[in-house]
Amino acid sequence: MTHPQDLPGTSTAGTALALTPLDELRTALAARLSPQARDWLDRALDEAAARPGTHGPLSVWELRLAEAGRRCGAAHADAARVLILHAAQADPDALTRVYRQGTADERRAVLHALPHLVPGPEAVPLVEDALRTNDTRLIAAAVGPYAARHLAPHPWRHAVLKCLFTGVPVDRVADLARRARGDAELARMLGDYAAERTAAGRPVPEDLHRVLALAGTEPGTGAASGTGTVPGTASGSEPGTAPPPGPEPAPHGPVDPHGKES
Template sequence: MTRSAPWTRDTVTAALLADTARTWFDEALTDAARAAQAPPTTPSPYLAHTWELRFAAAGRHCGNDNADAVRTLLLIEARAGLETLTRLYRHGSAAERRPVLRALPALVAGPHAVHLVEDALRSNDTRLIAAAVGPYAAAHLDPHAWRHAVLKCLFTGVPLDAVAGLAHRAAGDDELARMLTDFAAERTAAGRDLPDDLGRLLTLTGEEPKEL
């Protein structure tokens, strides 16, 4: 399964080839839905909802190729709040952090989870960075942080197709154009190749690429 979102229950079920995996996934979603309807409980480091245990075990039961999708849907089905999302992110592996980032648009209405996006952008894990620059970042990162997120993609080789809302946010952004021109000059001076996406991104800002 591709890393693209959004996923649905049906598309994920179709991707799970083994009957045992499909049964496990169905039971996991049921656990998550049950937790969403349960009265709030006091968080404890010693207790976890059943769906959270399944969240951690998704790769083992559904395969690593499907784990991002399974975990993202579990978070959404459980209606995980910001406190839960933050805890799962802080204590999770990179494979568990990606679904938290992908679920943010569905679960957090305002900019309250920007700190998770910013943390992911400080890493050099390209899959984590790609998850961080999705729709939530497009909606809530301030211009300065968003520009640096785009540059981080160029630095690390993350395809700009991963950046949600790229054309809209880059349009007419003179400061981004300046940063990209400086970036290109530095790379050229160092004898390094320029990213294939750079010319396209400059064009989106309204700047005409000059012999990149």
């Protein structure tokens, strides 16, 4: 069961929003809201359930999505928006409209809501769009359980590298261990990325060694070359060993490491 401390404002917020049964999410959120905010959320959910269709140029529930930050507070707005989207029974077309027209906060809520609302791959283009940005909160939401289920192997590998490049912790990548295990192509890509950074005199992200340990084709193997190490790691050290000390400052205006404009 999700507890109130697992809601937005913690490092596990995105995972909790995407995986928690919605009745539990509503109970946990209500425990953290003020009485006035709870009343507003109850009305918004009733409105969304009663009028899930359009109402003028915007549906009523879309207007409530825009109000959620002001009514519930920024720390709880993602959870409120996920509940409103579900109450409105938003289909892929509606989710796409909200994503395209909404703010970054509303886009993030759509990504968190996907596992609750879209059983198939119809919303993959929204995940792919978020992964082309350099907004780390959008990227973290995009690599949740919906991507784990539906993103094809090649774009999923690039999503992992995008997390490494932008500093999104790989803990945010849902189902990482299963999807990375024994993936020789991912291991090759990680090795190439590590070599590029080492050649440029830049440290290798610590999380890279963790993913490489999962992706190695044999137990204890590092890069796909079979040497058991990656550039920037002392010879003979294990793949999970941390790279040179000290975190690298986040780059200003990053560009995707594989040559694609973000």
